[in-house]
Amino acid sequence: MEDEISSYVDEILSAVGDDLDLSREEIEKEFRKFLEYGVPPDLAKRSLVKKFGGDRSGRKLLKDVRPNERNLNLICKVITKNVKQISVRGESRIIHYGLLADESAILPFTSWRSSFPAEKGDVVEIRNAYSREWHGNVQINMGERTSIKKLEEDVLPDLHQEPRKCKIMDIYKTFGPLELKVKIMDIAEKDIEIGGGKRRIYSGILADDTGKAQFTAWHDFDLKKDDVINIRGCYARFWKGIPQVILDERTEVKKLSEKMETTSPVLPLHKLVELRGGLDITAEGTVIEIKEGSGYIERCPECRRLMRNGECRIHGKIKGIADLRLRLVLDDGFAGIGVILNRELTEKLIGKSLEECKRIVETEGREKLLEDISSSLLTRRIRVRGNAFGDEFGTTLIARSAEILNENLREEAEKLLQMLEGER
Numbered sequence: 001m002e003d004e005i006s007s008y009v010d011e012i013l014s015a016v017g018d019d020l021d022l023s024r025e026e027i028e029k030e031f032r033k034f035l036e037y038g039v040p041p042d043l044a045k046r047s048l049v050k051k052f053g054g055d056r057s058g059r060k061l062l063k064d065v066r067p068n069e070r071n072l073n074l075i076c077k078v079i080t081k082n083v084k085q086i087s088v089r090g091e092s093r094i095i096h097y098g099l100l101a102d103e104s105a106i107l108p109f110t111s112w113r114s115s116f117p118a119e120k121g122d123v124v125e126i127r128n129a130y131s132r133e134w135h136g137n138v139q140i141n142m143g144e145r146t147s148i149k150k151l152e153e154d155v156l157p158d159l160h161q162e163p164r165k166c167k168i169m170d171i172y173k174t175f176g177p178l179e180l181k182v183k184i185m186d187i188a189e190k191d192i193e194i195g196g197g198k199r200r201i202y203s204g205i206l207a208d209d210t211g212k213a214q215f216t217a218w219h220d221f222d223l224k225k226d227d228v229i230n231i232r233g234c235y236a237r238f239w240k241g242i243p244q245v246i247l248d249e250r251t252e253v254k255k256l257s258e259k260m261e262t263t264s265p266v267l268p269l270h271k272l273v274e275l276r277g278g279l280d281i282t283a284e285g286t287v288i289e290i291k292e293g294s295g296y297i298e299r300c301p302e303c304r305r306l307m308r309n310g311e312c313r314i315h316g317k318i319k320g321i322a323d324l325r326l327r328l329v330l331d332d333g334f335a336g337i338g339v340i341l342n343r344e345l346t347e348k349l350i351g352k353s354l355e356e357c358k359r360i361v362e363t364e365g366r367e368k369l370l371e372d373i374s375s376s377l378l379t380r381r382i383r384v385r386g387n388a389f390g391d392e393f394g395t396t397l398i399a400r401s402a403e404i405l406n407e408n409l410r411e412e413a414e415k416l417l418q419m420l421e422g423e424r
């Protein structure tokens, strides 16, 4: 019997693979427990192989992948692949990310492997991947233990999936091929280096009545500014919460003769934080904090860097250019975002020119100017519009326009502030 157990454990180990942080003793212990309960050894083996995810031949369809699964074996097509340099604990690393598709679904992926041996369009067998939840969606992750092998393209059935009709605000939640009706707001062409060759791409901004997105077309669809078009079979990806629509050779583009209204969506702050970011967003909230670095500043005339004590970090002692800026925290009682305002918008909101601010700093000190800014802005409700970016520290909107809203609301805002302070 002992020999038999040992050979079963061997079989389980070889099925599970040697890449698990799982000792022979652990498997044997679990196996014996099954036997104690009278489970036939064959069934016990199968159950343990399944439990430890070692069913290596078992291919999973993308539609069946749930968050936090391990040892995923997939056969899918690389729909898009991009490279990004990121910093992990101070070390710079290259990661690959994009979209994978099989006959059941399309999911985003991130690969932490040092290399990614497949290109856009390749059909690959992926072993030992794992899944995470990202943005309310399942994402496939690959690490150093994940293997990626190229297969013949006909291994997968025809991947023709019906594109899903949606609006720009919906693409945050939709990972399949999309069908969008949009207006081209802006377009430019650019030559880029890819795989040793040059390719011309067309990129810009598109919009509908729910929002705006950046786009990149890998094919010349002869698009012009103000064209209203129907796009069938495009894909979406995101950069810091900014949606980007990708059109490739197989995307169908039809020009329409109709007119289209576009808009800057007004998003409640919790919605914006949930989406992480967005292009040309309008948001409203109460100024609950004026952050450090706000007010009168001096920039290096050479590199525009912020100077400290009359010195640029790169260019040393130099006569700086006077500037104003505001870094605010805007809150509506449900969520908060950071807002950055340039000189022009700062002057407008605080009702003081750069010269006046400079004079206050020179005669009464930096603190006095900040006090003035606080008393004119803190607890006031403002509306800002611009691009919003999300990262691990939250969402920040770079304002292109800003205005103070109805003064009557100020009392309400003060209550909100007291409530928030009470929570701290």
Ligand SMILES: [Zn+2]
Pocket (backbone or CB within 6 Å): 300, 301, 302, 303, 304, 305, 312, 313, 314, 315, 316
């Ligand atoms: Zn400088």
